Each structure stands twice: as C-alpha cells, then as structure tokens.
Amino acid sequence: MEKIVACQTCGLVQQADDVPKGSVIKCARCHFQIFHRRVDSRVRTMAFSLAALIFYIPANLYPIVTAEYQGHHIQTTIFQGISSLFTLHQYFIGSLMFFTSMLTPGLKIIGLMFITLTLDWPHWKKARTWVFKIIRIIDPWNMLEVFLLAICVSMVELGEVATVHPGRGVFSFAAVVVLTLLATLSFDSRLLWDSPTERKL
Amino acid sequence: MNEKLPLLPKAQVGKGHLNWLLWLIPIAAAFLCAWFVGEDIIFAGPTVTIYFENADGLQEHNSLLEYRGATIGEVGILKLTKDRQRVAVKVQLDASAANIARQGSVFWIVRPEVKLGALSGLQTIVSGNYITVEPGNGERTNQFIGAETAPIKPVQALDIRLLAPKLGSLQPLSPIFYRDIQVGEVLDCRLSDDAREVVIHARIREEYAPLVRMNSKFWNAGGINVHIGLFSGANISAESAQTLISGGIEFATPADFQNAATNDAVFNLNEKSEDEWEKWSPAIPLHSVPEAMKNKSTLPNLKNPR
Structure with missing residues (x-):
C-alpha cells in the first residue's frame, strides 16, 4: 500500500511503499530515515533503562570518592554524603542532593521501565500517562545532578591538600546519568496513546 | 488525487540495523557490576x-x-x-x-x-x-x-639487671654509657619483689656486650654532681646535657676483667663513681658487626619469598 510521508529532517513530502520487515524508509532528498514513531523507541528505552537500573545499584552502594586527607582515609557513598549534610544542618542542600541524585534517577528509571513493559497491555493507560507526567516533571531536576557532580568535583579540586580518588560509585553514577538521558531521548511519548494497530506502522 | 501522486518523489528503502544489539548494553552493565562484586570478593x-x-x-x-x-x-x-x-x-x-x-x-x-x-x-x-x-x-x-604497645623485638643483645636503692632520674630509654659513648639503654624500672630496692632492666647492644664483665662497676651518671671540698674547691660535673634530664648510667671494667656477663646478670648500681673506676682502660676486643646487619643492604630474594 502506498502512502504519503513527510521527512522529519528536511520536510520533503514523498510517497513510500510498504517495506519488508528489517528495512527502513529513507528520505529521497536528505537520505535520513523516515519514521512513523521514533526508531525502536520501545526496545531502546527498555534496554537503556535496564542498563541504568543495573548501574543504579553500584552507584549507591560503592563510594563516590575515596579521599586521603593527611592520612585519614575517608570513603563516602552518595547516601553518606547526604546524611552528613543533614547532620551539618545543611537541610536544603542535603535534600536537593537527595532528590536530584538519588530519588529522581530511580523514579525515572522505574517509570520508564513500567511504561515500556506494560505498553501492550490495554489497561492502565491512565496510570502510564500519569507516570509519564511525573517523569516530565522530574526531568529538568534530573539534569541538575550533572551540575551537582561538576560542583562536587570542583570542590574536591579546590582542596589540594587532599588526595582524592574517584570510586567505583562515581563511574556507575555517571553511567546512570548517561543511560537515563539516552532512555528519555529514545522514548517516543506518542507510543503511550497509540492503539495497538497504530503501533504496528 | 491520483494524478498528483506521481509528482511526489519516491522514498528509498534502506537496510535497517539490528536492534537486538541494543541488549548488549544492559548485559555489559550486568557484567561490569558482577566484576565489581567479584573483585571485592x-x-x-x-x-x-x-x-x-x-x-x-x-x-x-x-x-x-x-x-x-x-x-x-x-x-x-x-x-x-x-x-x-x-x-x-x-x-x-x-x-x-x-x-x-x-x-x-x-x-x-x-x-x-x-x-x-x-x-x-x-x-x-x-x-x-x-x-x-x-x-x-x-x-x-x-x-x-591486640598488644598495648609495640612488642620488644627479640634482638641479639645483652640484658642485665641493676639493683639500686633509689631510682633517681632514671627512666625507660635512659642511656647507658661506656666512656661517654652510648652502648645501651634502660628498658624498664620497677621495685624488687620485696620492695627493698629498685630493679633496673637494661640492655647492652650486641656489639658492645663484651665490655660488660662480671666485675664491671655501674654508677648513676645522671644529674649534676657537686663536690665541695676544703682543698679542691667546688667541682660540678655532669655527664652530658641529655643525662641531666633523662638520667643515665655509666659503667667501667677493670683491667683484670673477668668473664663476659651473661644474660640477666645482676649488678649493683652505685650512686656515684669512684675516681679509680674512671681510670680503668682495659683492652677488650669488641664483636664485629653481625653478619645479619651486613646483609640488610642486599635485595631480598624476590623469586622465593618466604
């Protein structure tokens, strides 16, 4: 069946044939891929959020930094950092840290996994929409953790008296940040409201 | 509508990529985490x-x-x-x-x-x-x-005991001199079992051990000795600045020296020296530096560690 499609990249309207499975349509002018819904959106989101979920565990259990300050040997995980901020009565920064680096990545990963896993199920459509709304709300806050990391690193660099080794936690945390970013990027929100027949296109 | 369609360009058909490769990312993540844990264990x-x-x-x-x-x-x-x-x-x-x-x-x-x-x-x-x-x-x-303090290393040395009526300014680590050269130190001081005198546990370094003979004389070299005599005038002497504070023991061996002292030999600690003792100067051959000390500078045998 022939249909008329518009290229998302250069805007050229063109006609396209049905393509066999495993093949893709490419624009006649700019040769970019033309898609009805973002390419492999569901599989990509699932894969990225699963990888992020796996990294979320060592990111929280392993120390972010191992600092050696005048012979004192201090290892700090994210949670220890937050709780020490609270004991120092830095409630605002402590809760900011908690929300941006522990709560929001976790919520986002679980939310994306929930949506992609239950997508074929006709029920819970409303729940999926709600979860998507929450993800949309916490998304900008999620970006904050990147800045927070940058601030942490600069603070560490300032203290030249201390020798600081990045722990495994910070590597895992960076992986969580990148993978959740990729998962959100590859998620096509239109999938939420597509009927099963529409999704086949 | 059918007439307009041919005017539109035709989209190309290209080969899609393999999306199952994406699942390698979570698998790699799981492997990395397993490696983290495995490394720890x-x-x-x-x-x-x-x-x-x-x-x-x-x-x-x-x-x-x-x-x-x-x-x-x-x-x-x-x-x-x-x-x-x-x-x-x-x-x-x-x-x-x-x-x-x-x-x-x-x-x-x-x-x-x-x-x-x-x-x-x-x-x-x-x-x-x-x-x-x-x-x-x-x-x-x-x-x-756990031990409370560092264990005293079992070194090759001569341990002797000195009996004194009073401890004076002596304390652990007070030096022991022979001709003003430190040859040993006090390890500890305590009261004797019947509390009648003080037992001072002293250690002489191995290379100087032959200097201690069974008839050697020990005296307290700490503090300041003040002699005021009618004809000699005032005579103030101190062994060294260090002994002024930490106390010290000096000893001498007579020319007709006896056998070398054995471990745990007991001597009397005199309160001060007699002029005669300080004039003694017997010739006593000293131990050479032990072989074990010489070998310390060579590299350990890395291929066959103990």
Missing part, C-alpha cells in the same frame, strides 16, 4: 578481628593497617565486647596481606609518644592513629588479641 583478603583493651584513636572505616609503611588493610567497625573489657576491631586485609592472619602475629596501635630521649609515632599526630603488625608464622586464624 576475590581480591579481598580475610577479615580479622583484633581485640584491643583500648582502641583510642581508631576511626571506624577510616583507620588503616600498615606494615613497613604500606597499607595492607582497613579498619571496619569497632564494637565493644559483651563483657565490656575489650574493643573488637574488624580489619579487612588486602589480598596481598592474607598471610598476616596467622597465629603469632602481634597487632598494636601506633600512637604519638613523647618521652624524654625518644619521640615516636609523631606522624600519627596529624595522620591519626593506625594499627601495625609484627607478623607471625603460626596457623591461620582470624582472631587476635
């Missing part, structure tokens, strides 16, 4: 528990176990034992130091110590106290009783 040495009477200065998860200046373990948690007599210190050893967990290993806490004539552990004032160890060679074990 495989490359971690055993955990040992050391019971100290006083774990003062140790910090949970922060203090280190060091041996010859290398970090070979980390202190985990500190816990009071049920009978409240000791503190159980869990130490996670590095894999390279798994051999330390043997019976006979002695663990003690290095603290700053300031004593006259000896400062030790000064680095711990800034760096915090740490645990160190003298490895043993017994069976493998994970439970140790």
Whole structure:
C-alpha cells in the first residue's frame, strides 16, 4: 500500500511503499530515515533503562570518592554524603542532593521501565500517562545532578591538600546519568496513546 | 488525487540495523557490576578481628593497617565486647596481606609518644592513629588479641639487671654509657619483689656486650654532681646535657676483667663513681658487626619469598 510521508529532517513530502520487515524508509532528498514513531523507541528505552537500573545499584552502594586527607582515609557513598549534610544542618542542600541524585534517577528509571513493559497491555493507560507526567516533571531536576557532580568535583579540586580518588560509585553514577538521558531521548511519548494497530506502522 | 501522486518523489528503502544489539548494553552493565562484586570478593583478603583493651584513636572505616609503611588493610567497625573489657576491631586485609592472619602475629596501635630521649609515632599526630603488625608464622586464624604497645623485638643483645636503692632520674630509654659513648639503654624500672630496692632492666647492644664483665662497676651518671671540698674547691660535673634530664648510667671494667656477663646478670648500681673506676682502660676486643646487619643492604630474594 502506498502512502504519503513527510521527512522529519528536511520536510520533503514523498510517497513510500510498504517495506519488508528489517528495512527502513529513507528520505529521497536528505537520505535520513523516515519514521512513523521514533526508531525502536520501545526496545531502546527498555534496554537503556535496564542498563541504568543495573548501574543504579553500584552507584549507591560503592563510594563516590575515596579521599586521603593527611592520612585519614575517608570513603563516602552518595547516601553518606547526604546524611552528613543533614547532620551539618545543611537541610536544603542535603535534600536537593537527595532528590536530584538519588530519588529522581530511580523514579525515572522505574517509570520508564513500567511504561515500556506494560505498553501492550490495554489497561492502565491512565496510570502510564500519569507516570509519564511525573517523569516530565522530574526531568529538568534530573539534569541538575550533572551540575551537582561538576560542583562536587570542583570542590574536591579546590582542596589540594587532599588526595582524592574517584570510586567505583562515581563511574556507575555517571553511567546512570548517561543511560537515563539516552532512555528519555529514545522514548517516543506518542507510543503511550497509540492503539495497538497504530503501533504496528 | 491520483494524478498528483506521481509528482511526489519516491522514498528509498534502506537496510535497517539490528536492534537486538541494543541488549548488549544492559548485559555489559550486568557484567561490569558482577566484576565489581567479584573483585571485592576475590581480591579481598580475610577479615580479622583484633581485640584491643583500648582502641583510642581508631576511626571506624577510616583507620588503616600498615606494615613497613604500606597499607595492607582497613579498619571496619569497632564494637565493644559483651563483657565490656575489650574493643573488637574488624580489619579487612588486602589480598596481598592474607598471610598476616596467622597465629603469632602481634597487632598494636601506633600512637604519638613523647618521652624524654625518644619521640615516636609523631606522624600519627596529624595522620591519626593506625594499627601495625609484627607478623607471625603460626596457623591461620582470624582472631587476635591486640598488644598495648609495640612488642620488644627479640634482638641479639645483652640484658642485665641493676639493683639500686633509689631510682633517681632514671627512666625507660635512659642511656647507658661506656666512656661517654652510648652502648645501651634502660628498658624498664620497677621495685624488687620485696620492695627493698629498685630493679633496673637494661640492655647492652650486641656489639658492645663484651665490655660488660662480671666485675664491671655501674654508677648513676645522671644529674649534676657537686663536690665541695676544703682543698679542691667546688667541682660540678655532669655527664652530658641529655643525662641531666633523662638520667643515665655509666659503667667501667677493670683491667683484670673477668668473664663476659651473661644474660640477666645482676649488678649493683652505685650512686656515684669512684675516681679509680674512671681510670680503668682495659683492652677488650669488641664483636664485629653481625653478619645479619651486613646483609640488610642486599635485595631480598624476590623469586622465593618466604
């Protein structure tokens, strides 16, 4: 069946044939891929959020930094950092840290996994929409953790008296940040409201 | 509508990529995490528990176990034992130091110590106290009783006992001189069993051990000696600036010296010297430097470590 499609990249309207499975349509002018819904959106989101979920565990259990300050040997995980901020009565920064680096990545990963896993199920459509709304709300806050990391690193660099080794936690945390970013990027929100027949296109 | 369609360009058909490759990302993530955990389990040495009477200065998860200046373990948690007599210190050893967990290993806490004539552990004032160890060679074990102080190394030396009516200014680490050269030191001082005199436990270094003969005379060289005589006038003498503060012992051996002193030989400590003693100058051949000391500068046999 022939249909008329518009290229998302250069805007050229063109006609396209049905393509066999495993093949893709490419624009006649700019040769970019033309898609009805973002390419492999569901599989990509699932894969990225699963990888992020796996990294979320060592990111929280392993120390972010191992600092050696005048012979004192201090290892700090994210949670220890937050709780020490609270004991120092830095409630605002402590809760900011908690929300941006522990709560929001976790919520986002679980939310994306929930949506992609239950997508074929006709029920819970409303729940999926709600979860998507929450993800949309916490998304900008999620970006904050990147800045927070940058601030942490600069603070560490300032203290030249201390020798600081990045722990495994910070590597895992960076992986969580990148993978959740990729998962959100590859998620096509239109999938939420597509009927099963529409999704086949 | 059908007439317009041919005017539109025709989209191309290209080959799609394999989307199952995406699943390699979570698999790689799982492998990496498994490696993190595996490294912790495989490359971690055993955990040992050391019971100290006083774990003062140790910090949970922060203090280190060091041996010859290398970090070979980390202190985990500190816990009071049920009978409240000791503190159980869990130490996670590095894999390279798994051999330390043997019976006979002695663990003690290095603290700053300031004593006259000896400062030790000064680095711990800034760096915090740490645990160190003298490895043993017994069976493998994970439970140790921590020592309060560094064990006195079994060195080749001559240990003698001096009896004195009063301790005076002597104290552990007070020097022992022969012709004003330090040849040994006081290890400890205590009252004799019947409290009638003071027993001073002294150690003479091995190379100087032949100087001590059974008829050697020891006298207290600390403090200031003041002689005021009718004809000689005032005579003030002190052995050295150090002995003024920390006290000291001097000894001399007569020309007709007897056999070399044996370990735990007992001598009297005189309060002051007699002029005659200071004139004695017998010729006594000294031990040469022991062979073991010479070998210290050679590289250890790395291929066959003990």
